[in-house]
Amino acid sequence: xxxxxxxxxxxxxxxxxxxxxxxxxxxxxxxxxxxxxxxxxxxxxxxxxxxxxxxxxxxxxxxxxxxxxx
Amino acid sequence: xxxxxxxxxxxxxxxxxxxxxxxxxxxxxxxxxxxxxxxxxxxxxxxxxxxxxxxxxxxxxxxxxxxxxxxxxxxxxxxxxxxxxxxxxxxxxxxxxxxxxxxxxxxxxxxxxxxxxxxxxxxxxxxxxxxxxxxxxxxxxxxxxxxxxxxxxxxxxxxxxxxxxxxxxxxxxxxxxxxxxxxxxxxxxxxxxxxxxx
Numbered sequence: 001x002x003x004x005x006x007x008x009x010x011x012x013x014x015x016x017x018x019x020x021x022x023x024x025x026x027x028x029x030x031x032x033x034x035x036x037x038x039x040x041x042x043x044x045x046x047x048x049x050x051x052x053x054x055x056x057x058x059x060x061x062x063x064x065x066x067x068x069x070x
Numbered sequence: 071x072x073x074x075x076x077x078x079x080x081x082x083x084x085x086x087x088x089x090x091x092x093x094x095x096x097x098x099x100x101x102x103x104x105x106x107x108x109x110x111x112x113x114x115x116x117x118x119x120x121x122x123x124x125x126x127x128x129x130x131x132x133x134x135x136x137x138x139x140x141x142x143x144x145x146x147x148x149x150x151x152x153x154x155x156x157x158x159x160x161x162x163x164x165x166x167x168x169x170x171x172x173x174x175x176x177x178x179x180x181x182x183x184x185x186x187x188x189x190x191x192x193x194x195x196x197x198x199x200x201x202x203x204x205x206x207x208x209x210x211x212x213x214x215x216x217x218x219x220x221x222x223x224x225x226x227x228x229x230x231x232x233x234x235x236x237x238x239x240x241x242x243x244x245x246x247x248x249x250x251x252x253x254x255x256x257x258x259x260x261x262x263x264x265x266x267x268x
Contacts, residue, residue, distance in 0.1 A: 031097055031098040031099060031100060031206060031207075031209055033100035033175045033177065033184060034175060034177045034184040034185065035154040035157065035175070035184050035186075035187065036185075036206075036207070038206045040202055040203040040206065041203070042155065042197060042203055043198040043203055044198070045196050045197065045198055045199075050143055050145070050151075050196050051143065051144070051145055051146055053071060053072070053145060053146040054145055054213045055072045055074055055213060056213075056216050057072070057234070058216035058217070060216055060218075061216065061217070061218055061233060064218055064222070064223060065233060065237055065238075065241065067228070068231060068238075068241050069244060070228070
C-alpha cells in the first residue's frame with residue numbers, strides 16, 4: 001500500500017497543471033512570428049507620439065560613448 | 071536634435087556574429103528572420119572584410135516610398151519604423167531596400183508570407199512603449215529605457231557603433247586619426263607583413 005496516495009496524486013496534478021499552464025502561457029509572451037498581437041488588444045500611440053524623438057542621452061548612453069573611444 | 075545612426079567600423083569587425091545573436095535573443099526573433107547579419111567579402115583571403123548590416127534607417131527611405139499601405143513612418147530622431155497592423159506582406163519594400171533589411175516570416179505552406187519584420191533600432195513600434203503587445207509585434211524597446219541597440223552594446227571589438235550620428239562619427243574620426251588610414255591595430259597588415267599587398 002502507498003502512503004497518503006491522495007496527497008501524492010494531488011501534488012502530481014498540481015505540478016502537471018502548472019506545467020500545462022506554462023506551456024500555453026509561454027508562447028503567448030514571445031514575439032509573434034506572423035506580426036499579430038497574440039490576442040492582446042492594441043494600445044496604439046497617437047500620431048504625435050509616433051513622430052516624437054525617442055532618444056535620450058542617459059548615463060547608460062554616455063558610458064557607451066565613453067567606452068567606445070578607447 | 072540627435073539623428074540616430076549605425077556605423078560599422080569594418081577594420082574592427084571580426085565576424086563573430088555576436089550582434090546577430092544579441093538581436094535574435096533580445097527580441098526573440100523567430101526562425102527564418104534575421105534583422106541583422108554579418109556580410110563578409112573575400113572570406114579567408116588577404117583583405118577579408120566583414121560588416122554588420124541591418125536596416126540603415128535611411129533619410130529618404132526607399133521602402134517607405136514604395137509601400138502601398140504607407141505603413142512606414144519616420145521619427146524626429148530619424149528612425150524608420152513601421153506599423154505591422156497596416157502591412158499586407160506584399161514584399162515591395164524587400165525589393166526596394168538596397169540592404170535587404172525587410173524580412174518576412176513564413177506563416178504557412180505554399181510560401182505564404184506574414185507581415186514584414188525589420189530592425190527597429192530597438193525602438194519598438196507604434197504600440198505604446200514597453201507594453202506586452204509592443205513586445206509581441208516588434209520586440210524589446212531599449213530606446214524607451216534610455217539604452218541603445220543591444221547589437222552595438224554587445225560588440226566585443228566595438229566595431230558596431232550606434233547612437234547620435236554626430237557623436238559616433240566623431241568617435242570613428244578619432245579612431246582613424248589615431249591608427250591612420252587603413253586597419254591600424256587590427257587587420258591583415260598587422261597580423262601578417264606590413265609589405266603584404268592587399
